[in-house]
Amino acid sequence: xxxLVNLKTYPCDPVAVADAVRDVDESTDARLAVAPQxxxxxxxxxxGVETWxxxxxxxxxxxxxxxxxxxxxxxxxxxxxxxxxxxRRLKLADIDGSVRAAERAGLETVVCANNPEQIGAAAALGPxxxxxxxxxxxxxGTPVSQAxxxxxxxxxxxxxxxxxxxxxxxxxxxxxxxxxxxxxxLGAEGVLLASGVAKADDPQAALEDLVDPL
Amino acid sequence: xxxLVNLKTYPCDPVAVADAVRDVDESTDARLAVAPQxxxxxxxxxxGVETWxxxxxxxxxxxxxxxxxxxxxxxxxxxxxxxxxxxRRLKLADIDGSVRAAERAGLETVVCANNPEQIGAAAALGPxxxxxxxxxxxxxGTPVSQAxxxxxxxxxxxxxxxxxxxxxxxxxxxxxxxxxxxxxxLGAEGVLLASGVAKADDPQAALEDLVDPL
Amino acid sequence: xxxLVNLKTYPCDPVAVADAVRDVDESTDARLAVAPQxxxxxxxxxxGVETWxxxxxxxxxxxxxxxxxxxxxxxxxxxxxxxxxxxRRLKLADIDGSVRAAERAGLETVVCANNPEQIGAAAALGPxxxxxxxxxxxxxGTPVSQAxxxxxxxxxxxxxxxxxxxxxxxxxxxxxxxxxxxxxxLGAEGVLLASGVAKADDPQAALEDLVDPL
Amino acid sequence: xxxLVNLKTYPCDPVAVADAVRDVDESTDARLAVAPQxxxxxxxxxxGVETWxxxxxxxxxxxxxxxxxxxxxxxxxxxxxxxxxxxRRLKLADIDGSVRAAERAGLETVVCANNPEQIGAAAALGPxxxxxxxxxxxxxGTPVSQAxxxxxxxxxxxxxxxxxxxxxxxxxxxxxxxxxxxxxxLGAEGVLLASGVAKADDPQAALEDLVDPL
Numbered sequence: 001x002x003x004l005v006n007l008k009t010y011p012c013d014p015v016a017v018a019d020a021v022r023d024v025d026e027s028t029d030a031r032l033a034v035a036p037q038x039x040x041x042x043x044x045x046x047x048g049v050e051t052w053x054x055x056x057x058x059x060x061x062x063x064x065x066x067x068x069x070x071x072x073x074x075x076x077x078x079x080x081x082x083x084x085x086x087x088r089r090l091k092l093a094d095i096d097g098s099v100r101a102a103e104r105a106g107l108e109t110v111v112c113a114n115n116p117e118q119i120g121a122a123a124a125l126g127p128x129x130x131x132x133x134x135x136x137x138x139x140x141g142t143p144v145s146q147a148x149x150x151x152x153x154x155x156x157x158x159x160x161x162x163x164x165x166x167x168x169x170x171x172x173x174x175x176x177x178x179x180x181x182x183x184x185x186l187g188a189e190g191v192l193l194a195s196g197v198a199k200a201d202d203p204q205a206a207l208e209d210l211v212d213p214l
Numbered sequence: 215x216x217x218l219v220n221l222k223t224y225p226c227d228p229v230a231v232a233d234a235v236r237d238v239d240e241s242t243d244a245r246l247a248v249a250p251q252x253x254x255x256x257x258x259x260x261x262g263v264e265t266w267x268x269x270x271x272x273x274x275x276x277x278x279x280x281x282x283x284x285x286x287x288x289x290x291x292x293x294x295x296x297x298x299x300x301x302r303r304l305k306l307a308d309i310d311g312s313v314r315a316a317e318r319a320g321l322e323t324v325v326c327a328n329n330p331e332q333i334g335a336a337a338a339l340g341p342x343x344x345x346x347x348x349x350x351x352x353x354x355g356t357p358v359s360q361a362x363x364x365x366x367x368x369x370x371x372x373x374x375x376x377x378x379x380x381x382x383x384x385x386x387x388x389x390x391x392x393x394x395x396x397x398x399x400l401g402a403e404g405v406l407l408a409s410g411v412a413k414a415d416d417p418q419a420a421l422e423d424l425v426d427p428l
Numbered sequence: 429x430x431x432l433v434n435l436k437t438y439p440c441d442p443v444a445v446a447d448a449v450r451d452v453d454e455s456t457d458a459r460l461a462v463a464p465q466x467x468x469x470x471x472x473x474x475x476g477v478e479t480w481x482x483x484x485x486x487x488x489x490x491x492x493x494x495x496x497x498x499x500x501x502x503x504x505x506x507x508x509x510x511x512x513x514x515x516r517r518l519k520l521a522d523i524d525g526s527v528r529a530a531e532r533a534g535l536e537t538v539v540c541a542n543n544p545e546q547i548g549a550a551a552a553l554g555p556x557x558x559x560x561x562x563x564x565x566x567x568x569g570t571p572v573s574q575a576x577x578x579x580x581x582x583x584x585x586x587x588x589x590x591x592x593x594x595x596x597x598x599x600x601x602x603x604x605x606x607x608x609x610x611x612x613x614l615g616a617e618g619v620l621l622a623s624g625v626a627k628a629d630d631p632q633a634a635l636e637d638l639v640d641p642l
Numbered sequence: 643x644x645x646l647v648n649l650k651t652y653p654c655d656p657v658a659v660a661d662a663v664r665d666v667d668e669s670t671d672a673r674l675a676v677a678p679q680x681x682x683x684x685x686x687x688x689x690g691v692e693t694w695x696x697x698x699x700x701x702x703x704x705x706x707x708x709x710x711x712x713x714x715x716x717x718x719x720x721x722x723x724x725x726x727x728x729x730r731r732l733k734l735a736d737i738d739g740s741v742r743a744a745e746r747a748g749l750e751t752v753v754c755a756n757n758p759e760q761i762g763a764a765a766a767l768g769p770x771x772x773x774x775x776x777x778x779x780x781x782x783g784t785p786v787s788q789a790x791x792x793x794x795x796x797x798x799x800x801x802x803x804x805x806x807x808x809x810x811x812x813x814x815x816x817x818x819x820x821x822x823x824x825x826x827x828l829g830a831e832g833v834l835l836a837s838g839v840a841k842a843d844d845p846q847a848a849l850e851d852l853v854d855p856l
Binding site: 512517518519520521522523524541542543545546548549550551552553554586589590 | 726731732733734735736737738755756757759760762763764765766767768800803804
């Protein structure tokens with residue numbers, strides 16, 4: 001399982017969380033990574049943890065003041081990027097452009113989407129993975145596997161129907177190790193986490209609990 | 215073949231073009247329709263021509279000042295709508311929402327996109343049809359069938375791979391009747407036209423030439 | 429006082445509300461108008477009521493599929509337009525462009541904004557009027573004059589500081605005739621209304637109550 | 643004069659340009675600063691040069707994946723930020739929110755705008771400075787002082803009319819030291835530079851030429 005800890009713009013110490021993710025990564029079979037803000041990428045990557053960007057823009061080198069260039073986040077140490085997170089929705093043509101930009105810079109890509117139809121659409125753009133984030137579960141603490149297990153299975157089927165090489169992650173409703181296992185049983189090859197680790201009093205302990213059953 | 219004449223915000227008389235489209239429609243086997251601005255829908259529909267909207271928003275009845283409600287364009291006489299035209303690109307989640315809104319109001323849907331990958335993505339959202347609009351051909355007068363015939367065939371294949379019930383229209387590079395025939399030969403079930411008819415000195419004659427070979 | 433009834437995308441009968449607004453307008457010294465959706469402009473204007481658009485785009489005649497052209501809403505019968513309503517926020521450069529487009533088409537302009545600073549900014553673009561819409565009051569039923577009277581006075585002062593010819597409307601928190609009077613006492617030259625009239629069982633009675641003290 | 647070198651997403655080495663800007667800053671009375679991409683802020687700031695962000699979002703700590711938090715760019719070493727650059731236009735309400743976010747994080751603010759009307763609007767939001775960027779001059783090499791000197795004087799007057807404490811920078815059309823002097827003569831207290839320095843074969847020499855007459 002791939003476990004990606006999204007730090008959003010939380011008031012956490014990104015280096016402290018990165019250290020915790022790196023340490024837990026060394027003691028589990030799961031693959032762990034952390035996605036800080038662009039301004040924090042370099043110091044997070046220096047910890048040795050697998051580092052992801054939260055977003056890249058559909059641009060090339062040039063006159064794009066205030067935008068996020070794939071090459072620059074790669075230079076700062078990112079090896080992958082989220083695209084179209086529910087908090088950073090993009091136009092369809094720009095998701096396509098951002099996936100192309102990320103590929104050009106050698107970044108792995110996870111395109112987020114709301115429901116199985118949009119997951120099929122995201123998969124058609126050829127990212128490495130898609131993440132299904134039912135809006136009604138984001139931040140609720142309700143595990144997706146209990147609230148609406150069909151949505152994960154339907155997302156896996158929708159992605160597989162379009163492109164069988166695109167993995168599916170579960171992007172909301174993951175609070176416990178059992179949730180991670182349940183997501184895997186439903187066909188997900190990974191999960192996105194956020195507040196459960198990033199805002200925990202002890203991020204390392206929280207993460208250890210999450211990956212313990214894997 | 216379905217021939218949809220998009221009036222954009224051209225300085226044409228929408229009722230005069232609508233009359234022309236209706237008259238030609240009565241003398242051809244092709245299915246003809248016209249897409250005026252929202253403010254012109256009612257008087258265009260009154261001509262008896264098949265009337266389409268250029269856009270609907272992903273909204274329901276409620277507090278959405280300045281937005282385009284699918285039910286209202288249907289009430290004004292539209293029977294279908296373009297979504298995500300290259301001049302009105304939407305977020306992926308909003309294309310999904312606009313297709314759902316259009317279905318709810320009984321409108322037929324054509325989702326536009328740039329290239330075969332995005333056509334596959336659009337098809338995954340379950341519209342009635344998709345229209346491929348290569349940005350490099352829009353408004354150039356170069357027929358898509360000559361400039362890049364692969365893009366139409368690839369779009370047809372991409373849509374078919376995702377959902378075989380979704381038709382494909384050719385959304386740019388159509389200037390002559392031969393272009394329409396060529397688009398059909400490449401697998402398109404219709405075409406989007408704009409300036410070639412709407413800005414013609416004699417829209418009726420221009421349209422007759424276009425549908426003559428059908 | 430100018431009283432503008434915004435129909436948003438409410439499930440009301442726009443012609444019935446327009447008839448009511450026109451009838452009340454004939455029996456009061458206040459100036460009354462109604463702002464329907466673009467697709468409803470023509471049939472609302474046919475009632476004889478003063479008709480406003482809810483939005484225009486910063487565009488000219490041309491290739492702008494799915495956008496709202498100032499000339500077209502004027503042709504449909506609008507004599508004015510809202511710009512930058514809280515439900516249709518625009519980029520600063522586009523508010524400027526929309527005001528210019530509206531002027532070009534002979535439409536009166538009301539630019540909406542959230543707070544006194546933004547009201548000053550809106551006034552600097554030279555519209556006919558600005559409307560202050562504190563987000564915390566929209567749709568709450570709390571009258572602006574009670575909840576936060578300073579915001580209206582501060583908005584009047586901010587607009588006056590920038591351009592003394594720009595009127596200020598009160599764009600939220602108006603439910604009763606007393607609220608309208610209070611807004612006027614605070615320096616507003618008009619009010620924006622929405623659900624209180626458009627969703628009333630008897631829009632004419634609701635509007636008569638509102639303008640009764642004027 | 644304040645001279646801000648915007649690195650956009652150019653394929654330059656941000657640290658090399660930063661070193662050059664810092665070195666020139668030590669030998670001139672002008673105040674020099676550099677604005678790299680968010681991902682490059684930390685290593686640019688480490689050079690000791692005055693470092694600016696290119697953009698901040700109108701957000702606080704929280705669930706804002708893929709956005710730029712003012713506190714984070716400040717932590718990375720930025721002391722100021724551009725807002726609403728012509729390549730990153732924002733909604734009026736979001737310019738207001740971004741100025742407030744920057745103030746909260748202790749960042750100096752420069753809000754960009756197209757013309758004197760929008761400069762007045764930007765000034766009404768209370769930033770430290772505004773920068774006038776006539777779109778027709780950006781990247782053309784034509785000096786603003788020759789092409790349209792009125793626009794700088796009108797911008798200075800517009801800002802002064804709204805808030806006399808807001809400085810005005812000249813944000814386009816600056817290629818030579820004479821242009822910088824001319825901008826100052828027209829009332830500008832600084833200039834924004836980009837390709838002339840960032841894409842120069844020898845950024846230090848280019849910058850020395852620019853500040854030589856100051």
